[in-house]
Amino acid sequence: MSSTVPGLREDDLPVVFRSSDTASLTGQRNYVRGTKFRLVLAVGAALCGALDQRAAMVGLVVVFVLTLCVEVWLLSERPEQSWYDGRALAESTKTLAWRFAVGGAPFPHDLSESDADRRFHERLRDLLREAPVSGLAPVGSIAVTDAMNSLRSHxxxxxxxxxxxxxxxxxxxxxxxxxxxxxxxxxxxxxxxxxxxxxxxxxxxxxxxxxxxxxxxxxxxxxxxxxxxxxxxxxxxxxxxxxxxxxxxxxxxxxxxxxxxxxxxxxxxxxxxxxxxxxxxxxxxxxxxx
Structure with a gap:
């Protein structure tokens, strides 16, 4: 179905979406990289262990030290938490924005503009309060964007x-x-x-x-x-x-x-x-x- 009315792009969503989305993507990228490095080191350890040479034993020590460093980093930074928590907040913000923009519950189109804005702010503020403080610190405005208001007015x-x-x-x-x-x-x-x-x-x-x-x-x-x-x-x-x-x-x-x-x-x-x-x-x- 074609539409002459534009939808909501990511830039049209509240800034909270973009900050949490960025946090999620960064966490995912770091977690995947850390996991890859850890698995490669495990194979490297097996290779060094199979070689009966002094240099291989030195290499094995280095591999174990690097593995320990990666494990400590993953445990301290917990990038997977930023990945999961950021994605949860980003998707929750997006669904609220679409509900508001097209008149979906709890923002029906017959709701006054001021009441709809106030309800949106309350719902998004609740999401921010529930965001895990240990894994995510989103920043940005919770204001309704111009694109959201424009689509809602159609x-x-x-x-x-x-x-x-x-x-x-x-x-x-x-x-x-x-x-x-x-x-x-x-x-x-x-x-x-x-x-x-x-x-x-x-x-x-x-x-x-x-x-x-x-x-x-x-x-x-x-x-x-x-x-x-x-x-x-x-x-x-x-x-x-x-x-x-x-x-x-x-x-x-x-x-x-x-x-x-x-x-x-x-x-x-x-x-x-x-x-x-x-x-x-x-x-x-x-x-x-x-």
């Missing part, structure tokens, strides 16, 4: 088209793309791990027959463990299923919203935003975040 038809196009269809596309990517990555990593297992088996048999003296099987076991740990961190299979389900659910919601009249619009938008928030809640729960 007719029901315009708001409906803009919401379907720039919120629901955009989320559908995002989930569908991410689902396909995660499924493909899960299959690719499974094939890689199977290949490593095969090589490890061959190396073990060769050493058992005294045809091979180097402990290649031990190194491949470490590589396999690192690969499995990385697969667990990325959760490709879990995310693939979750994103597929979310995209399917949004298809149903899109059809329902397309036929919604103005009287039911506020609650239909609230239901749609609850569905989007539910996927994010499941994502946080899968990573052990309450």
């Amino acid at each position: 007719s029901f038809t315009d708001r409906k088209q803009a919401y379907l196009r720039y919120r629901i269809e955009d989320q559908q596309q995002w989930y569908s793309t991410k689902a396909a990517a995660n499924v493909a990555n899960a299959r690719r990593w499974r094939l890689v791990l199977i290949g490593i297992e095969g090589l490890g088996l061959a190396a073990a048999v060769l050493r058992l027959l005294d045809l091979f003296t180097f402990d290649l099987a031990g190194i491949l076991a470490a590589v396999l463990g690192a690969g499995s740990a990385w697969l667990a961190v990325r959760q490709y299979e879990t995310l693939g299923r979750a994103y597929t389900f979310a995209a399917t659910e949004l298809s149903v919601i899109h059809g329902r919203l397309s036929h919604a009249d103005e009287a039911a619009w506020a609650e239909e938008v609230a239901d749609a935003e609850d569905a989007i928030s539910r996927e994010h809640t499941m994502w946080r729960a899968s990573r052990g975040v309450g």
Whole structure:
């Protein structure tokens, strides 16, 4: 469905969204880098341990020191908390902004401008108060933006088209793309791990027959463990299923919203935003975040 009314871009959302989104992306990037480095060091330790040389033993000591440093850094900085908490605040801010802009509950279009603004400020202030102070310190204004007010001022038809196009269809596309990517990555990593297992088996048999003296099987076991740990961190299979389900659910919601009249619009938008928030809640729960 095409719409001549622009939707809400990220720059159109309250500054709180951008600060928490930046904190989340930075935390994610640091956590992934730290995890990669730790797993590479684990493989390096196995390689040094397999070499019966003084230089290899020195290298093993260095690897363990570096591993300890990475572990201490991850424990002290806790970048995963900034990732999870920042994403939670960013997505909660975005859903409030869309509800306000298109007249969704708890900001129905028949609510006066002053009451709608006050209610938005109260809801966003509550989110900021609930943000974990240990992992996130968002900054910025909680004011309603001009773009949000502009979209809210349009007719029901315009708001409906803009919401379907720039919120629901955009989320559908995002989930569908991410689902396909995660499924493909899960299959690719499974094939890689199977290949490593095969090589490890061959190396073990060769050493058992005294045809091979180097402990290649031990190194491949470490590589396999690192690969499995990385697969667990990325959760490709879990995310693939979750994103597929979310995209399917949004298809149903899109059809329902397309036929919604103005009287039911506020609650239909609230239901749609609850569905989007539910996927994010499941994502946080899968990573052990309450």
